[in-house]
Amino acid sequence: MITFENAFEHVLEHTLDFGDETVTLLKSTGRILSEDIKADRDFPPFNRSTKDGIVIAFSAIEKGITRFKVEGVLSAGMPQQKLSTDHNCLEIMTGAVLPEQADTIVMYEETAIKDGWASITKTPKKGQNIHRQGTDEQKGAILLKKGTEITAAVIGVLASVGKKDVLVKTLPKICVVSTGNELVEIQETPLPHQIRKSNSLSLASALKKVKITPTLLHIADDKSIIEKELEKAILKYDVLMLSGGVSKGKFDFIPDALHNLGIEKVFHRVAQRPGKPFWFGVQKEKQKVIFSFPGNPVSTFANYHVYFLPWLKKSLGTETKNPSVILDEPIQPHPSLTLFVQVTCHWHQGKLIAKTIKGNGSGDLVSLALADGFIRVPQGDNEILQGMVFDYTEAG
Amino acid sequence: MITFENAFEHVLEHTLDFGDETVTLLKSTGRILSEDIKADRDFPPFNRSTKDGIVIAFSAIEKGITRFKVEGVLSAGMPQQKLSTDHNCLEIMTGAVLPEQADTIVMYEETAIKDGWASITKTPKKGQNIHRQGTDEQKGAILLKKGTEITAAVIGVLASVGKKDVLVKTLPKICVVSTGNELVEIQETPLPHQIRKSNSLSLASALKKVKITPTLLHIADDKSIIEKELEKAILKYDVLMLSGGVSKGKFDFIPDALHNLGIEKVFHRVAQRPGKPFWFGVQKEKQKVIFSFPGNPVSTFANYHVYFLPWLKKSLGTETKNPSVILDEPIQPHPSLTLFVQVTCHWHQGKLIAKTIKGNGSGDLVSLALADGFIRVPQGDNEILQGMVFDYTEAG
Numbered sequence: 001m002i003t004f005e006n007a008f009e010h011v012l013e014h015t016l017d018f019g020d021e022t023v024t025l026l027k028s029t030g031r032i033l034s035e036d037i038k039a040d041r042d043f044p045p046f047n048r049s050t051k052d053g054i055v056i057a058f059s060a061i062e063k064g065i066t067r068f069k070v071e072g073v074l075s076a077g078m079p080q081q082k083l084s085t086d087h088n089c090l091e092i093m094t095g096a097v098l099p100e101q102a103d104t105i106v107m108y109e110e111t112a113i114k115d116g117w118a119s120i121t122k123t124p125k126k127g128q129n130i131h132r133q134g135t136d137e138q139k140g141a142i143l144l145k146k147g148t149e150i151t152a153a154v155i156g157v158l159a160s161v162g163k164k165d166v167l168v169k170t171l172p173k174i175c176v177v178s179t180g181n182e183l184v185e186i187q188e189t190p191l192p193h194q195i196r197k198s199n200s201l202s203l204a205s206a207l208k209k210v211k212i213t214p215t216l217l218h219i220a221d222d223k224s225i226i227e228k229e230l231e232k233a234i235l236k237y238d239v240l241m242l243s244g245g246v247s248k249g250k251f252d253f254i255p256d257a258l259h260n261l262g263i264e265k266v267f268h269r270v271a272q273r274p275g276k277p278f279w280f281g282v283q284k285e286k287q288k289v290i291f292s293f294p295g296n297p298v299s300t301f302a303n304y305h306v307y308f309l310p311w312l313k314k315s316l317g318t319e320t321k322n323p324s325v326i327l328d329e330p331i332q333p334h335p336s337l338t339l340f341v342q343v344t345c346h347w348h349q350g351k352l353i354a355k356t357i358k359g360n361g362s363g364d365l366v367s368l369a370l371a372d373g374f375i376r377v378p379q380g381d382n383e384i385l386q387g388m389v390f391d392y393t394e395a396g
Numbered sequence: 397m398i399t400f401e402n403a404f405e406h407v408l409e410h411t412l413d414f415g416d417e418t419v420t421l422l423k424s425t426g427r428i429l430s431e432d433i434k435a436d437r438d439f440p441p442f443n444r445s446t447k448d449g450i451v452i453a454f455s456a457i458e459k460g461i462t463r464f465k466v467e468g469v470l471s472a473g474m475p476q477q478k479l480s481t482d483h484n485c486l487e488i489m490t491g492a493v494l495p496e497q498a499d500t501i502v503m504y505e506e507t508a509i510k511d512g513w514a515s516i517t518k519t520p521k522k523g524q525n526i527h528r529q530g531t532d533e534q535k536g537a538i539l540l541k542k543g544t545e546i547t548a549a550v551i552g553v554l555a556s557v558g559k560k561d562v563l564v565k566t567l568p569k570i571c572v573v574s575t576g577n578e579l580v581e582i583q584e585t586p587l588p589h590q591i592r593k594s595n596s597l598s599l600a601s602a603l604k605k606v607k608i609t610p611t612l613l614h615i616a617d618d619k620s621i622i623e624k625e626l627e628k629a630i631l632k633y634d635v636l637m638l639s640g641g642v643s644k645g646k647f648d649f650i651p652d653a654l655h656n657l658g659i660e661k662v663f664h665r666v667a668q669r670p671g672k673p674f675w676f677g678v679q680k681e682k683q684k685v686i687f688s689f690p691g692n693p694v695s696t697f698a699n700y701h702v703y704f705l706p707w708l709k710k711s712l713g714t715e716t717k718n719p720s721v722i723l724d725e726p727i728q729p730h731p732s733l734t735l736f737v738q739v740t741c742h743w744h745q746g747k748l749i750a751k752t753i754k755g756n757g758s759g760d761l762v763s764l765a766l767a768d769g770f771i772r773v774p775q776g777d778n779e780i781l782q783g784m785v786f787d788y789t790e791a792g
Contacts, residue, residue, distance in 0.1 A: 025582060029601040043762065046588055052645040075617065075647045077577030079589045093645035095578055095691065097589045136760045143762050151792040152602035153764040156693055159594040160761055164583045181473030182491055186421060187560045192442055193475045193493045198555040205425040206548035221471065249448040249489035251471040295472075295491065297552055326746035350722035350785045351747050364532045365556055366439065366539050368549040389746045396547040 001269040004338035004376075007278070010266050011307045014282045014289055015315040016238060018170040025158055028150045030211045031168035032316045037144040040161045042134035046080070047098035051129040053107035054118045055099060057086035058126040067119045074099060089118050098130055105129035147317045169316040172238035174207060174214040176200045177230070179245040179254065180295060181221045198365060199243040199293075199300045206304060210312060214241070221245075227257040234261060234288055241308070244295030254292055255279055263290055271379065272338040275299035278307070297365045302340045302374055305395040325354040325375060325392040333380040340393075342371035354392065372396065397665040400734035400772075403674070406662050407703045410678045410685055411711040412634060414566040421554055424546045426607045427564035428712045433540040436557045438530035442476065443494035447525040449503035450514045451495060453482035454522040463515045470495060485514050494526055501525035543713045565712040568634035570603060570610040572596045573626070575641040575650065576691060577617045594761060595639040595689075595696045602700060606708060610637070617641075623653040630657060630684055637704070640691030642675040650688055651675055659686055667775065668734045671695035674703075693761045698736040698770050701791040721750040721771060721788040729776040738767035741788075750788065768792065 002010075020034040049055065056068060068089035074081055076095030083090055083102040090099055091113075098105075107129060110122040137143055143157055150158070150168070158166055178200040184190045185197060200216050207214050215237070219229045226245075233240055245254035255268060263281040270278050278299070279292035291308055293300040313320050325345055333339065343354035354375055357367050375390035398406075416430040445451065452464060464485035470477055472491030479486060479498040486495055487509075494501075503525060506518040533539055539553055546554070546564070554562055574596040580586045581593065596612050603610050611633070615625045622641075629636055641650035642664070651664060659677040666674050674695070675688035687704055689696040709716050721741055729735065739750035750771055753763050771786035 025597065026600060026604075029604055041586075043760075045586070045591065073646055075577065075645065077579070077590065077617070079587065091646065093647055095576065137762055144765060148765075149792075151765070152598045152605070153697060153761075153767065153791070155601040156594040156598035156697070157761050157765045159582050159597040160592050162582055162585070162592055180491065181471065183473070186555050186558055189558070190437075190441070191475065194473065195441065196556050196558055198552040201421065201555040202548045202552035204422060205551040208422075208425055209548070221473070249471065251489055252448075301549060301552070321741075321743060323743050324746045345717075347717060347719050350720045350749075353746075364439075365549075365552050366533055369540060369544075369547070369553045371549065395549070396545075 001271050001276075002267050004270055004272045007267055007270040007272075007280070008307065008310075011280060011311050012314055014266065015311060016172065016287050016289060017315065018172050018238060020167050021170045022165045022167055025155065025164050025166055028158070028166040028168055029152065029155060031150050031166075031171075032318045033144060033146055033148045033150060033154075033166070034169045035167040036142045036146050037158065037161060037163065039137045039139050039141045039143055042139050043137040043160075044131050044133060044135070047133050048131040049074075049092045049094055049096045049098065049105055049129065050131050051105055051107040052093050053091070053105055053129070054089040054111055054113075054120075055083065055092040055102045055105045056089045056124075057083060057102050058104045058124070060086040061104070061124065061126075067117055070113065070116050070118050103127055103130075149318055171210075171212050172312070172315070173236070174212055174239045174241055175233045175237040176203045176207075176214045176216050177233065177240055177242045178216070178218045179221060179226065179242065183218065199295070199297055202297065202301060203241060203243070203304060210309070221251045221253070223253040223257065226253050227260060230257050231261055234263070234283065234286075238288060240288070240290045240292075241304075242290065242292040243300045245292070258290060258292070263288070271336055272340065273334060274340065275303045276337070278303050280307075298342070298368055301368055301395060305374065305393045306340060306376075323352065323392045323394065324389050325352045326387060326389055327375065327384070328353050328355050328386060330386050331356065331377060331384045333377050333382070333384055335381050336379050338379055339377040340374040341377055342367060343373060343375050343392075344370065345372045345392075352392070354390070397667050397672075398663050400666060400668045403663055403666040403668075403676070404703065404706075407676060407707050408710055410662065411707060412568065412683050412685060413711065414568050414634060416563050417566045418561045418563055421551065421560050421562055424554070424562040424564055425548065425551060427546050427562075427567075428714045429540060429542055429544045429546060429550075429562070430565045431563040432538045432542050433554065433557060433559065435533045435535050435537045435539055438535050439532040439556075440527050440529060443529050444527040445470075445488045445490055445492045445494060445501055445525065446527050447501055447503040448489050449487070449501055449525070450485040450507055450509075450516075451479065451488040451498045451501045452485045452520075453479060453498050454500045454520070456482040457500070457520065457522075463513055466509065466512050466514055499523055499526075545714055567606075567608050568708070568711070569632070570608055570635045570637055571629045571633040572599045572603075572610045572612050573629065573636055573638045574612070574614045575617060575622065575638065579614065595691070595693055598693065598697060599637060599639070599700060606705070617647045617649070619649040619653065622649050623656060626653050627657055630659070630679065630682075634684060636684070636686045636688075637700075638686065638688040639696045642673045642688045642690060654686060654688070659684070667732055668736065669730060670736065671699045672733075674699050676703075694738070694764055697764055697791060701770065701789045702736060702772075719748065719788045719790065720785050721748045722783060722785055723771065723780070724749050724751050724782060726782050727752065727773060727780045729773050729778070729780055731777050732775050734775055735773040736770040736789075737773055738763060739769060739771050739788075740766065741768045748788070750786070
């Protein structure tokens with residue numbers, strides 16, 4: 001049995017690279033950029049009006065002119081025009097191109113316009129109300145770096161530089177495998193000794209959040225069937241995510257089957273609760289990784305968030321923030337196990353405050369649905385006091 | 397011009413109800429439950445073993461028996477069996493049904509099994525290692541309430557009670573309308589005075605996060621075309637989300653067009669930066685709502701997150717947490733405008749610490765892509781000191 005810290009380190013040592021692929025812009029939300037994105041032109045691409053008003057040459061102000069003949073109206077989308085003389089002005093709308101021979105914009109609120117003449121009611125500053133070409137970014141500048149997560153705001157930048165197709169990190173092909181003869185399908189009515197599948201559906205839902213659609217596979221508790229089915233799955237997928245079949249029970253055939261299939265066990269059993277029987281293995285040459293989680297819901301869910309998600313992020317070349325929370329009550333650590341404790345959180349004055357959920361242990365699905373995430377309580381002997389800070393893994 | 401507080405209140409007064417619909421379980425992730433979910437049986441449905449080991453009758457221990465003949469092996473998925481006499485035991489796997497006449501489970505680690513006989517090496521407590529029927533939830537209990545957001549953990553609960561179809565709140569049909577003759581499609585190479593569309597794509601990406609796939613519509617800056625196109629859109633959609641066309645410019649026809657179409661203006665112009673020209677209107681009888689955001693990217697993005705998302709959540713009958721952050725620097729409020737300031741955030745000891753981004757104002761797409769969200773800085777005259785707490789809107 002190894003410590004949580006050791007297990008976590010091992011998992012992160014075995015990241016994979018799934019390469020790159022091109023997806024259309026709107027399909028790229030939530031994916032990870034696999035190219036630097038450069039400005040294809042200056043940002044803004046021209047001297048751009050930031051107000052609705054009139055545009056003048058400041059030389060007129062210096063000559064004492066405050067009343068201008070209106071030559072016309074410039075709107076966003078019109079090619080650049082020219083102010084014919086500094087005795088005149090043009091009306092100009094937000095987003096329009098600054099005309100030649102002009103350099104200062106006075107907003108409507110500081111003008112009076114009548115009969116084709118505009119008077120200014122407040123002396124302008126030279127160059128005011130202009131968003132200058134290239135002041136946000138210059139052509140060729142790197143706007144977004146490889147490894148950036150594509151958010152809605154990033155989509156805006158990609159659109160504006162014309163990336164209708166985007167190079168992103170390819171996601172792993174994942175097979176979620178459930179085992180256990182007690183499991184029946186959701187639509188079935190279970191006999192008293194049976195229960196419906198839930199772990200594999202929870203995992204599929206969680207994976208969808210990171211844009212992965214896994215294949216779901218159920219295997220009966222039969223050693224030769226397990227070995228045959230796992231062999232096929234290992235060929236076809238990058239990652240197997242199993243739940244069940246790794247405790248010490250007589251019918252837990254998974255570790256043996258994986259061994260026979262040439263998967264190298266990195267570790268089995270971690271000094272943690274829940275999720276002690278967590279099994280992790282790799283096939284280095286063929287670039288396969290197997291996360292074999294214990295069968296109960298809370299263990300599987302905690303291990304998925306604590307181990308798999310950081311592994312995925314590192315594999316995709318991106319990083320996570322590491323949230324921490326302040327616990328609003330004392331807690332008793334375990335002398336030899338790292339605990340992952342379900343909590344609900346609320347905000348108070350810029351602090352995230354956590355309260356533990358009194359669940360019924362690792363089989364309790366309902367308490368899991370109420371939790372916002374898990375705090376990590378390191379092993380130890382001393383009671384931990386109210387107000388102490390813990391690493392936090394959000395798990396919605 | 398009205399205050400932010402007023403505008404926000406007005407928006408939340410005009411929520412809509414889009415009714416309910418049934419979706420399949422895996423499609424329900426991220427949606428809002430529109431029914432209470434009850435336990436269809438006890439949780440767990442039987443007295444369930446929580447360890448791999450042997451199961452005995454505690455009466456044997458009271459008689460001083462510590463060595464038992466092994467009758468057989470019970471695994472998860474087997475119907476309930478019976479222990480024939482308290483001189484015997486059964487091996488039992490995690491998840492298996494407690495047999496009749498037995499009441500105590502001793503894990504393998506505390507037994508020695510040889511030649512069909514099991515000795516116990518540590519005196520058990522009566523009833524240990526059993527997850528009792530109904531101790532998590534009793535049949536008929538409400539497990540999840542209407543209004544719950546369907547997370548991955550919730551999917552697990554829904555699966556376990558057999559909800560292959562789930563009643564959820566229907567989402568609004570949304571049309572995202574862009575206006576402005578300066579806008580060209582992403583795949584086009586803009587002329588010097590043109591720019592590519594980005595706002596509508598950012599909004600579409602943001603809406604996808606809340607499971608809404610909007611229709612995108614671009615309308616040229618022509619009053620009669622705008623009116624005709626908006627009329628069609630209002631018939632077809634619950635919500636129009638416009639960007640551009642609401643400033644004071646000569647070519648901003650939207651407010652007039654909406655007025656002519658019988659949309660009641662609730663407000664136009666809010667004492668806020670960015671996003672002062674925000675226009676909000678409703679058509680009460682026909683249950684339509686129009687969010688008309690200013691055309692620049694930062695305004696549109698801030699207003700979407702600050703106004704639209706809370707409106708959506710309230711319309712769907714669910715609630716949001718209200719995060720707050722601690723600002724790591726002083727800031728100058730505006731004497732008469734509420735400011736939405738772009739920040740990046742990091743965690744420190746359970747606190748979320750924000751730093752402002754020095755963007756180039758409301759046209760700066762790139763700074764927006766770097767921001768984690770916005771803090772809300774109320775209007776005022778005094779400089780706000782480092783370490784003060786602000787309401788925070790995450791906007792990834």
